[in-house]
Amino acid sequence: MNKNKFLYLCLILSAFVRGNEVSFSEVTKLDADTIQISFLLEKVSYLKSYSLVNPSRLVIDVYNSKLNSEINEAYNFPVRKISATSEEGLTRIVIDLYEFVRWEKPVQIKTDKGILLNLVISKDKKLKKNTRDIVIGIDAGHGGKYPGAVGSNNILEKDVTLLIAKELERTLRDTQGYRPVMIRDGDETVSLNDRYQRARQYAADILVSVHADGFRLASVKGASVFIWSEEASSTVALNLSEKQRKRIQADIKNLKTEDFNEDQARVLYPEIYIKKIQQSEALGIKILDQLKSDPFTKIHKKNVEYADFRVLKSIDIPSVLVESGFITNPEDAERLKKKKGRRMIARSIFLGINDYFIENPIEGTFAEDNPSHLNYEIQKGDVLSEIAIRFGVTVESISKTNNLDNKSIYPGQIIKIEI
Numbered sequence: 001m002n003k004n005k006f007l008y009l010c011l012i013l014s015a016f017v018r019g020n021e022v023s024f025s026e027v028t029k030l031d032a033d034t035i036q037i038s039f040l041l042e043k044v045s046y047l048k049s050y051s052l053v054n055p056s057r058l059v060i061d062v063y064n065s066k067l068n069s070e071i072n073e074a075y076n077f078p079v080r081k082i083s084a085t086s087e088e089g090l091t092r093i094v095i096d097l098y099e100f101v102r103w104e105k106p107v108q109i110k111t112d113k114g115i116l117l118n119l120v121i122s123k124d125k126k127l128k129k130n131t132r133d134i135v136i137g138i139d140a141g142h143g144g145k146y147p148g149a150v151g152s153n154n155i156l157e158k159d160v161t162l163l164i165a166k167e168l169e170r171t172l173r174d175t176q177g178y179r180p181v182m183i184r185d186g187d188e189t190v191s192l193n194d195r196y197q198r199a200r201q202y203a204a205d206i207l208v209s210v211h212a213d214g215f216r217l218a219s220v221k222g223a224s225v226f227i228w229s230e231e232a233s234s235t236v237a238l239n240l241s242e243k244q245r246k247r248i249q250a251d252i253k254n255l256k257t258e259d260f261n262e263d264q265a266r267v268l269y270p271e272i273y274i275k276k277i278q279q280s281e282a283l284g285i286k287i288l289d290q291l292k293s294d295p296f297t298k299i300h301k302k303n304v305e306y307a308d309f310r311v312l313k314s315i316d317i318p319s320v321l322v323e324s325g326f327i328t329n330p331e332d333a334e335r336l337k338k339k340k341g342r343r344m345i346a347r348s349i350f351l352g353i354n355d356y357f358i359e360n361p362i363e364g365t366f367a368e369d370n371p372s373h374l375n376y377e378i379q380k381g382d383v384l385s386e387i388a389i390r391f392g393v394t395v396e397s398i399s400k401t402n403n404l405d406n407k408s409i410y411p412g413q414i415i416k417i418e419i
């Protein structure tokens with residue numbers, strides 16, 4: 001490494017570490033079986049959290065931080081002890097446990113005092129290991145004062161993307177082992193920087209951004225899947241990212257320096273970033289494969305595309321952008337205006353995500369056991385034919401797997417869906 005580059009790295013590193021102190025905050029009882037352990041950070045941080053067995057414990061590594069004072073707190077069942085040590089800019093928080101617990105990936109919440117790092121733990125006697133849900137960040141493109149593209153039938157991209165996102169959220173929410181988090185929940189204006197920042201704060205394992213853009217030629221149609229690259233790979237990608245780039249420039253001015261800076265982090269952790277690109281590609285391929293087998297959706301590009309979409313820029317969260325189609329094309333606009341068409345996009349994304357995690361399981365999640373089925377919780381108003389469409393299976397197969405015959409289903413019932 002030459003001297004200038006070295007000095008530059010030192011500068012970035014010192015800017016990163018400065019002022020990021022970690023301190024213990026409190027333990028809150030959320031209900032009879034659930035507690036929340038909180039720490040205080042000065043900045044949104046790059047975290048790694050995982051569980052260990054024998055003895056059972058949870059670990060949170062806070063990168064580029066230091067402890068304000070050593071933490072060593074005894075606590076009640078199921079927590080034995082909460083402790084933390086800091087070495088060479090890495091703070092390691094360890095939660096020692098009496099038994100296995102259900103836990104949620106820690107989230108980072110901005111407050112007046114700083115960033116609250118919250119870890120939720122629940123008792124569950126049935127567990128054979130520490131278990132957590134896979135967190136899926138769902139980003140509905142545009143919103144609020146940015147309508148996105150306008151369809152040939154006057155539908156707005158921001159409405160289409162939110163409806164697809166909500167459809168996907170529903171399937172993930174009612175399928176055991178997944179937890180969806182919405183980057184925007186309603187008609188809200190969210191900057192591109194805030195979008196991947198939120199994905200980090202909500203501890204998303206992956207981020208899927210849903211779009212339905214326009215093109216100057218109404219004949220251009222079909223769905224495509226993008227991952228991030230500084231060099232765009234096709235003319236369409238170039239064209240789209242040009243538009244995006246203009247918006248990014250406006251966003252850069254609003255970049256909050258006290259928040260996590262992905263561009264600096266990419267210089268600091270190149271190996272993490274390279275892994276993220278590979279994972280994004282693997283995820284993109286799975287979603288695209290599902291889109292290809294969907295009879296309603298035509299494909300625009302048969303390979304995963306690369307584009308400079310800022311929303312995908314997180315250094316460690318595998319991120320893909322799904323173009324559901326071009327709403328400037330009359331056929332695509334009609335398809336995406338109808339629930340049937342939007343549901344197919346949500347289904348392909350869901351099945352693609354599931355294929356990805358079964359093939360690349362995260363430790364301590366349901367996907368690790370290489371399951372042959374998903375567990376779905378019946379909701380009020382559910383009918384088997386709709387569930388079948390949601391998962392791309394037949395009513396007959398659901399009936400057979402669950403011995404339903406002509407028995408009726410009821411809310412709260414867990415049924416198996418063969419995958």
Ligand SMILES: [Zn+2]
Pocket residue numbers: 141142148149157211212213
């Ligand atoms: Zn868009």
